[in-house]
Each structure stands twice: as C-alpha cells, then as structure tokens.
Amino acid sequence: MAMRGHWMVPHLMLCLKHQMPLVTLWKESAALSRFDSAVHFSKLADDIVAGTLDAELREETDFEIWLDARLEDPQGGLPEQHWLDQFSLHAACNYCLMLGTSLLRHEMSAPSSVLPEDNWAVYQMGFEIARGGEAAIRDALMGLQMLPGSPQDGPRKIFPKMYDRLAYDSMDDPDYDVFRYILRSHMAATWPLGIGDELLGEPITARRLHSVRTAARATGIDQRRLRKILAAEGIVPEEGLPDAWEVFDAERADTVLRSATTLITAKDFAEAIGASRSQFDLLVAGGILAPHLSSSGDAAGTRTIWDPADGVRFLDSVFVGASPLRQAQHGWEHISKSAARLMVGPETLIEAIRDRRIVRIGNHADFDGYAALYVYHDEVCSVLSPEPSSNQTIELFSKSVGLxxxxxxxxxxxxxxxxxxxxxxxxxxxxxxxxxxxxxxxxxxxxxxxxxxxxxxxxxxxxxxxxxxxxxxxxxxxxxxxxxxxxxxxxxxxxxxxxxxx
Structure with missing residues (x-):
C-alpha cells in the first residue's frame, strides 16, 4: 500500500493510474490524533486489502489530467498550454468549481444540492469553459443570464457560488483578481445597476445603465409601450433581449424618459417604491413625498398625480452607500420600525441619512425599494438620542468605518x-x-x-x-x-x- 502527496489536494478526486475514486479514510477533529496514521491504518488495513472501500471505477476528466500535470510540474501543465496555467493552482481550481457550480443552472434549479463526492463533474464543467480564456468565460456568463431569472433576482441566484466567493470570500486575495475583474466588467456592461445595488460588494453610487424594465418602473410606462418608444429613438432594438436584460445608457436616454413619464395613482406610487400604504402615508405626512400635481390641479379629475421619477429620486437619496444585507442580523431594523421604537417619524431618520449623520444603511436582499431600507438601530439611537453625543462605542465606530x-x-x-x-x-x-x-x-x-x-x-x-x-x-x-x-x-x-x- 502507498499514499501519494497528490491525494492530499482537495481538488483531486481520482487516482489517474488506477482510475479509482479517492475516498475519505478517516475524520478526526483533534490534530494530534488525526495525523497519527499508523493507528488509523491498522484499523483500516483489512478493509483496504479486501477492497471494501473501493468505489466504482471511472475515466479521468480533462480537468483531472490537467491538475495532475500541474502537480507534477508546478511551473507548467500539459504540453498544450491552457489559459488557466498562468494562475496559482489553488485559485484556478477553485474558479473551475465556482464557474461549474454556476453552469449547473443549465441542468438543475439548485446547484448547491450537488453532493461533494460528485464535484469532479462540476470541476470539469467549469474547466471546459475556463480553459478557453476570457472570451469563453464571458460567453458563459451571458448564457447564464439568458436562463430563467432576471437582474432583480440578484447576482447570487444568477451566478451561484461564484458571486459570493469572488465578492466576499476572496476579496483580499490577489490570486483571484483576474477572475473578479471578468465578472465585475461583465456585470458593469450588462446589468442595470442603480443606487442601492452592489457590484462585487461595492455600493453603486450612480446609475449608468437602465433596462427597459427599470426604466418602465422609473417612468410609470407599460414596458411594451416604453420599448416601442425607445426603439423609435434608436436606443434599443424592437426585438432583442428580454426587457429585464435589454440595457441602454441611462444618461443618453434621460431626455426621452423624462418626456415620456406618465403620472400614476398614490397606490401605484407606493407599490413602485416598495412601501406599504401606511408607510407611504407617513412619508407624505412627514413631507418626504409630495404629489407632482395637487388634487385640485388635476385637470382630468383623476388621482393620477404622482410622478414615479420622484420615487426613484427618493430611493436614490436614501440608498447611497448602502451595504447589502443577506439577512437582518442583530441590531438591524427596518427604518420604519427603528423610527417607531424612538417614537419619531421616518422623516427624522431620512433627513439624518441624507445629511450623512446616519451612515450604516442596509439594502436587504430579500426585498425591493423602501421595504429593503434598513438602519443600524444603535447608530440611530446615538445620533437621534435626546442628549446627542458625538461619542461612539468602539463597536459602533468600527462598523461605521467598515471594519x-x-x-x-x-x-x-x-x-x-x-x-x-x-x-x-x-x-x-x-x-x-x-x-x-x-x-x-x-x-x-x-x-x-x-x-x-x-x-x-x-x-x-x-x-x-x-x-x-x-x-x-x-x-x-x-x-x-x-x-x-x-x-x-x-x-x-x-x-x-x-x-x-x-
């Protein structure tokens, strides 16, 4: 019996010489006992000789051949050089796993449900694309966006595992910089990101691209009608990508969008900004929101007096610099609840946010618009307490500066x-x-x-x-x-x- 150092590499799951899948021999939490191989082998010797631990043979994949070659020669790979050869081995393998997991969306709705022992096939899916280089990866990213789903579902659902790993888990590791750049530049060119969104963990401070869908929401115009208006101006094609993904330069289309804006009812306005009717009424009462026309000035005698563009400007003003929240952990409260706890109107908190006195703003991933606006209640109390003080606890100051x-x-x-x-x-x-x-x-x-x-x-x-x-x-x-x-x-x-x- 023998063991190879190659087999300790977590990305390798097959002995290429015998085409035998590698198996876990033992698990031990205590380091001293875990590395006492003589004790463990003595217990496993009979099973190893008898073949009890043997798994079903399978052929090696291209990924495993490439990985084995890199392990034999760390400076190169196969005689045929691949794009991945320029990167550190661990980062390249992890990227193949990330990309492969995202590509599983072509096969299943829950890529994360794949068992670890089946990851060899996931590595291979990612490797088949990644070895083709940046152009092949970008094509694959675009292909993922053509599957069911939209930007409103968030990048974690469109690029499962890959987005979080690149945006957060490896954010300080330069070995992933090129992979991060590819995803970042792809999203910057194809996603209608606005204030309150994030791009690989970094808040968006200005909208660069609109989609037909986001522009329809900003103008109150039906998506089909707006697409015809934009197509007539040569801004988008009449037939092309789905409305959610058909993006265009927001600044270029600003004049067209402003001239096409349609006034809507208070109910539709509240729904457009993601507020309940009671929350909407409090914002109106506090002077944060106001109708574009007064009721008496509505010549048509209807209630369509609210400009959806005002709602967009309102949300932009409170989400600048917001951090994405995966879940509202201890200390985070929806702005309306935080205001209620202090027995003040939401306008008090909103004015403090606009003045940059309250800076810890959260954008909850499970909600949209005003419903996603969260604040850190301890900071709110510090800023708005009856006895104002500029002193902060170490914990609060640490989080406010991003540590x-x-x-x-x-x-x-x-x-x-x-x-x-x-x-x-x-x-x-x-x-x-x-x-x-x-x-x-x-x-x-x-x-x-x-x-x-x-x-x-x-x-x-x-x-x-x-x-x-x-x-x-x-x-x-x-x-x-x-x-x-x-x-x-x-x-x-x-x-x-x-x-x-x-």
Whole structure:
C-alpha cells in the first residue's frame, strides 16, 4: 500500500493510474490524533486489502489530467498550454468549481444540492469553459443570464457560488483578481445597476445603465409601450433581449424618459417604491413625498398625480452607500420600525441619512425599494438620542468605518495605534472606551479602511488595492497583529497620487 502527496489536494478526486475514486479514510477533529496514521491504518488495513472501500471505477476528466500535470510540474501543465496555467493552482481550481457550480443552472434549479463526492463533474464543467480564456468565460456568463431569472433576482441566484466567493470570500486575495475583474466588467456592461445595488460588494453610487424594465418602473410606462418608444429613438432594438436584460445608457436616454413619464395613482406610487400604504402615508405626512400635481390641479379629475421619477429620486437619496444585507442580523431594523421604537417619524431618520449623520444603511436582499431600507438601530439611537453625543462605542465606530470585526479596532486602541477615551457608561455606570470626535479625527488622519479609501478617492477599492500591492504597500500590521484591511493614509495617498500623475 502507498499514499501519494497528490491525494492530499482537495481538488483531486481520482487516482489517474488506477482510475479509482479517492475516498475519505478517516475524520478526526483533534490534530494530534488525526495525523497519527499508523493507528488509523491498522484499523483500516483489512478493509483496504479486501477492497471494501473501493468505489466504482471511472475515466479521468480533462480537468483531472490537467491538475495532475500541474502537480507534477508546478511551473507548467500539459504540453498544450491552457489559459488557466498562468494562475496559482489553488485559485484556478477553485474558479473551475465556482464557474461549474454556476453552469449547473443549465441542468438543475439548485446547484448547491450537488453532493461533494460528485464535484469532479462540476470541476470539469467549469474547466471546459475556463480553459478557453476570457472570451469563453464571458460567453458563459451571458448564457447564464439568458436562463430563467432576471437582474432583480440578484447576482447570487444568477451566478451561484461564484458571486459570493469572488465578492466576499476572496476579496483580499490577489490570486483571484483576474477572475473578479471578468465578472465585475461583465456585470458593469450588462446589468442595470442603480443606487442601492452592489457590484462585487461595492455600493453603486450612480446609475449608468437602465433596462427597459427599470426604466418602465422609473417612468410609470407599460414596458411594451416604453420599448416601442425607445426603439423609435434608436436606443434599443424592437426585438432583442428580454426587457429585464435589454440595457441602454441611462444618461443618453434621460431626455426621452423624462418626456415620456406618465403620472400614476398614490397606490401605484407606493407599490413602485416598495412601501406599504401606511408607510407611504407617513412619508407624505412627514413631507418626504409630495404629489407632482395637487388634487385640485388635476385637470382630468383623476388621482393620477404622482410622478414615479420622484420615487426613484427618493430611493436614490436614501440608498447611497448602502451595504447589502443577506439577512437582518442583530441590531438591524427596518427604518420604519427603528423610527417607531424612538417614537419619531421616518422623516427624522431620512433627513439624518441624507445629511450623512446616519451612515450604516442596509439594502436587504430579500426585498425591493423602501421595504429593503434598513438602519443600524444603535447608530440611530446615538445620533437621534435626546442628549446627542458625538461619542461612539468602539463597536459602533468600527462598523461605521467598515471594519467588520470590532475586536480589531479594540486591538488597535489597546496597542496604542489610535486613541480612545475612557468614560463612564451613562446606564451601566462602568468605565468603557469611547471614540470621541477628536479620536475619530485622529484615526482618519492616520488610517484608511477600504470603505473610507474608496470614499476619499472616488474609485473602487479593488482597483486601488491592486495598485497598492504593485507598489509594495501592505496592510497595517507593524507588530504582526491582525488589524484587518487597514492602510496607513499617507502611504496610500502618496502611491495613488503618483499613479494619477502618470
């Protein structure tokens, strides 16, 4: 009996010499026991010799042949070079799995239901496309968008596994930069993303593309009629992609859309912005929303006096910089519920959001429009409490600047890299650290988080971190401690200013 080091690579699921699927021999949580192979083999020897653990033979796939060749020669692959050979092996294999999982949408409605032991076929599906290079991948991404579904379903459903892995799980890993760029640029060119949406974890701050569907919602015009109007102006073809995917330049079509806008009823307006009638009434009572025409000025004597474009502008004003929420975890509340808890109208919170006094805004993935607008209630209380204070807890300040794990901010304070002020908690009557306005200013003068860096320079943090890596700028960690993705501000500004000049 023998074991090969190749077999320890999780992406390889077959012995190519014997065409025998690899099987898990044992599982052990304790590391010391897990690596005591002599003990485990002594228990398995009889089963191994008897063939009890043998699985049904199968032929190797092209992916497995390529992977085995890369393991034999890390600098190359097969004599026939593939596009994937330029990437680190682990990243290339993971991408094949991500892409293959997304491509399973052609075969089934729930790609995530595939058992791990069947992943060899998923790797092969992704490899068949990825080895063809960027053009083949882009064709495959477009093909996924032609399956049942629309942009309103979200990228996680259109690109299962791939989107989350590239947007979040590997966001700090440069080995995935090219794969991330392909998906990012594809979505930027083919998705009607507006304010409140996100592109690989980064909030959209301005709409660049409309689809016939999003434009119909913004104008209150029936989709079929609007398509004819746009086609007559040469903006979209009369017959082409489905309305949800037929995109066009929003700025170019602005004049046409404004002239075609149709006024709608209050009921339709509330539905268009994703608000219940009671929520809509509160927004009207608070002066946030107002009809385009007064009832007395409606010459036709109807109630179609609401401009859907006003609803779009309202939603844009409150979703700027919103973070995507997969679920409303502890502390997140819908804006109407947060306002009710403080016994104030929603207009109070909305004005604070527009003034950038409330900055932790969430866009709930399960809802649309106003129904998706969530706020972090502790921040709301801090901003709108009867005794206003600019002091924030370390946890609240950490999350407001984009450091998801407050323990890292606390570590930064405890190690003397940024100041905090010890004060008495008004309710608990115990000392605890707060970030005062002066403390916050000191932090911002010295450091950038991904969020604050993107806000300061007006560029995507993905592009900026790639430039920083190329210039040799690493995340802040002078004493080997983990402070998260944190950069020293002066080093970042120096590098980016040089790039700009060039």
């Amino acid at each position: 998801a794990q407050p323990i890292r901010m606390r570590r930064l304070v405890m190690n003397g890299h940024t100041p905090a002020t010890e004060m008495i908690h008004p309710k608990l009557k115990k000392k605890q650290f707060y970030i005062t306005r002066d403390d916050a200013d000191a932090f911002h003068q010295r450091f950038y988080t991904l969020r604050t860096m993107a806000q300061a320079h007006g560029k995507s943090w993905q592009s900026m971190t790639a430039r920083l890596r190329a210039a040799g700028v690493e995340v802040f960690s002078p004493d080997g401690e983990d402070y998260g993705t944190l950069y020293e501000r002066d080093r970042v500004d120096h590098v980016l200013s040089q790039v700009t000049e060039i």
